Amino acid sequence: MALILMFDVSLFLRHNFALVWALVSEKLTSLEIGYVSSVMVTELVGPSLGPHQSPNHVRPSILPGIQKLCLSVDYITDTMVSTISKGLMSLTHLDLRDAPLIEPTITFDLTNSGLQQINQHGKLKHLSLVRSQEFTITYFRRVNDLGMLLMADKCANMESICLGGFCRVTDTGFKTILHSCSSLYKLQVSYGIHLTDLVFHDISATSLSLIHVSLRWCNLLTNRAIKNLVLNTRLRVLDLRDCKHFGDEALRAISSLLELKILLLDGSNISDFGLSYLRGIINSLVSLSVRGCKRLTDKCISALFEGSSKLKLQQLDLSNLPNLSDNGVLALAKCRVPISELRMRQCPLIGDTSVMALASMRVDEDRLHGCSLRLLDLYNCGGITQLSFRWLKKPYFPRLRCLGVTGSASRDIIDALARSRPFLHVACHAEELGSNQWDNLHGLYMHDNDEVDELEQWLLEEEGDYNDEEMMDADDDAELLDHLAL
Numbered sequence: 001m002a003l004i005l006m007f008d009v010s011l012f013l014r015h016n017f018a019l020v021w022a023l024v025s026e027k028l029t030s031l032e033i034g035y036v037s038s039v040m041v042t043e044l045v046g047p048s049l050g051p052h053q054s055p056n057h058v059r060p061s062i063l064p065g066i067q068k069l070c071l072s073v074d075y076i077t078d079t080m081v082s083t084i085s086k087g088l089m090s091l092t093h094l095d096l097r098d099a100p101l102i103e104p105t106i107t108f109d110l111t112n113s114g115l116q117q118i119n120q121h122g123k124l125k126h127l128s129l130v131r132s133q134e135f136t137i138t139y140f141r142r143v144n145d146l147g148m149l150l151m152a153d154k155c156a157n158m159e160s161i162c163l164g165g166f167c168r169v170t171d172t173g174f175k176t177i178l179h180s181c182s183s184l185y186k187l188q189v190s191y192g193i194h195l196t197d198l199v200f201h202d203i204s205a206t207s208l209s210l211i212h213v214s215l216r217w218c219n220l221l222t223n224r225a226i227k228n229l230v231l232n233t234r235l236r237v238l239d240l241r242d243c244k245h246f247g248d249e250a251l252r253a254i255s256s257l258l259e260l261k262i263l264l265l266d267g268s269n270i271s272d273f274g275l276s277y278l279r280g281i282i283n284s285l286v287s288l289s290v291r292g293c294k295r296l297t298d299k300c301i302s303a304l305f306e307g308s309s310k311l312k313l314q315q316l317d318l319s320n321l322p323n324l325s326d327n328g329v330l331a332l333a334k335c336r337v338p339i340s341e342l343r344m345r346q347c348p349l350i351g352d353t354s355v356m357a358l359a360s361m362r363v364d365e366d367r368l369h370g371c372s373l374r375l376l377d378l379y380n381c382g383g384i385t386q387l388s389f390r391w392l393k394k395p396y397f398p399r400l401r402c403l404g405v406t407g408s409a410s411r412d413i414i415d416a417l418a419r420s421r422p423f424l425h426v427a428c429h430a431e432e433l434g435s436n437q438w439d440n441l442h443g444l445y446m447h448d449n450d451e452v453d454e455l456e457q458w459l460l461e462e463e464g465d466y467n468d469e470e471m472m473d474a475d476d477d478a479e480l481l482d483h484l485a486l
Contacts, residue, residue: 002030002068010037017044021062029090030068038073038080038098038108046083068093075104076129076140078114085120092125094118095162099132110140112147119154127158130190131165139167139191148173152180160186162214170194182207188214188239196220200228208232214239223249230256241266241289248274255280266291266317272299282308289317291343296321298328305335317343319377325349326357326383333361341375341434345404351383352391359396373397377404377433389413393420400424402433 003024009017021044045063066088073080076098084094110129118127131140143166155161158181166173174195178187187210189195195218210232215221222245229235230253238260240246246268254263255277263278263285270293278285282304290296305311316339318324324347342358344350358373376397378384384406392403404427405414414426427433 001025001027002032003028004032006032006034008035009033010035010040024062026065028063029065030093031063031066032068032070033072035072035074038075038077041071041073041080042083045087063088065090067091068095070095072097072099074098075100075108076110076131077104077108078111078117081110081114082117085117089121090123091121092123094124094126095128097128097130097132097164099134100138101135103136103138106142109142111142112144112150115143115147116150118151119158122154122157124155125158126160126186127155128160128162128188129164130162133165133191139165139193141168144168145170145173145176148176152176156180157183159183160212162186162188163192164188164190167191167193171196171199174199178203179206183209185209186212188212188216189218190214190216192218194220197222197225197228200225203228203231210235212237215243216240217242219244221245223247223253226250227253230254233257234259236260237262239264240268241291243267244269246270248277251275251277254278257281258284260284262287264289265293268293269295271295272297272303275300276303278304279308283310283312285313287315288313289315290321291317291319291345292321294320294322297323298325298331300324301328301331301335305332305337308335311335311337313337313339315339315341319343319345319347321347323349326351326353329354330357333357336361338372340372340399342373343375343377343404343433344381345377345379346381348382350378350381352385352387353383354378354381355384355388355391359391372399374399375402375433376400377402378406379404379427379430380406384409386410386413389417392417403427404431404433 012020017040067090069084069088069091070093073096076096081096084091118124129140131138145168148166148169155177161177161181161184163169163174163177169192171194174189174192175198178184178199184207192215195215197220208231210229211234213229213232213235214237215225216239219242221243226240226246227249233256235257236259238254238257239262240250241264244267246265248271250268251270251274254260258281260281261284264287266289268290270290272295275290275296288304290300316337318328321344324344326349329344329350330353344354355378358376378388386409389409392400400421401423402425403417406428409428414428418424418426
């Protein structure tokens with residue numbers, strides 16, 4: 001039994017909060033809370049005294065069967081981690097995230113001592129400890145390599161570890177984790193300020209069992225790290241976002257990963273030519289992001305897709321590419337890539353021609369125009385005018401459910417589009433569409449085929465009930481786009 005509460009439960013009075021949880025079924029095995037204070041977590045999970053009882057009569061935790069616990073808290077503290085580790089004897093999955101408003105004091109922080117308390121009962125398989133920088137730049141400043149060494153002693157059977165914000169941990173600490181956990185298939189590190197290529201220097205001495213690796217904001221890493229990392233030949237997810245020193249040589253190494261499904265390269269120093277190394281694996285990729293790779297131009301499209309067939313790519317992020325123009329999108333349309341989510345935010349050279357090309361694109365001859373796109377983000381693209389909105393109406397983009405456009409677009413035009421397509425969500429205030437698309441990658445790399453459920457099929461039938469005149473107009477427009485492409 002699972003319970004998900006995606007709101008701030010700290011709004012409850014602490015006395016009422018305890019009374020509510022006293023009614024929870026003992027069959028509850030999974031609990032996720034959107035926000036709760038660390039003090040309330042300690043009171044909830046820890047053993048407590050019964051009414052009118054002496055200290056010798058301690059009640060066990062009111063959540064004895066919890067196996068999976070995911071919490072967003074104000075502060076991750078030694079007390080909370082210790083209480084969870086000791087009180088939840090069946091725990092196999094622990095996910096803790098905090099976002100401090102101010103720099104924590106030692107009383108409200110995680111230290112080496114707290115890490116030593118993790119996995120008291122030896123059943124933990126998945127661990128995530130992340131300090132977010134949502135409100136202020138802050139880290140786990142009281143944890144160093146010693147803390148990782150102490151934790152590694154009890155984490156030999158770990159399968160998944162996610163560590164974010166451990167600014168004082170060096171290669172020694174991260175390498176200890178990597179070499180101690182022989183069953184590790186998922187490793188995520190963010191803000192690894194002291195993480196260098198040396199952490200992967202002797203990776204051949206590990207079990208080479210990694211399938212999912214994420215290294216974000218680790219700016220000391222270079223191409224050499226990737227050359228060693230790819231010895232894990234079964235890698236299916238590789239997230240290298242915001243590691244600015246990765247270049248074409250890293251892509252050459254990545255091209256050997258024949259099982260790779262998801263590749264995120266945001267902000268890296270790659271070129272059009274470097275992307276051509278990925279041609280050997282492009283047919284297996286499901287998601288690709290090159291957002292903010294400023295050296296890329298229109299030629300990156302042909303470098304990736306020219307000559308490829310039977311593509312499985314579903315998500316493509318080309319946002320913040322100052323040299324990507326309509327010509328690149330025309331080339332993309334010609335390649336008939338079956339993309340369901342296309343992001344091109346902050347591309348100043350993208351305009352109406354791109355929308356027309358995507359609207360008229362046929363993935364195959366038996367399906368509708370632009371039928372594969374469900375999400376299209378064109379926020380702050382410099383050349384988008386009112387003409388584009390004509391191409392965003394029926395019968396084009398029959399599956400489109402999310403659209404991002406610039407906030408300067410006429411409100412009347414947006415309202416008219418919303419009325420004509422009631423199932424379409426239009427965002428025009430710079431919000432990211434599907435902003436958590438990379439947070440849950442498991443489904444993407446475990447399921448290659450994009451199945452349509454009964455509701456989706458009904459929506460397609462409803463929106464696909466076009467008259468002959470509309471379809472004839474669409475064919476005429478498609479011919480016009482063919483001429484534009486020439």
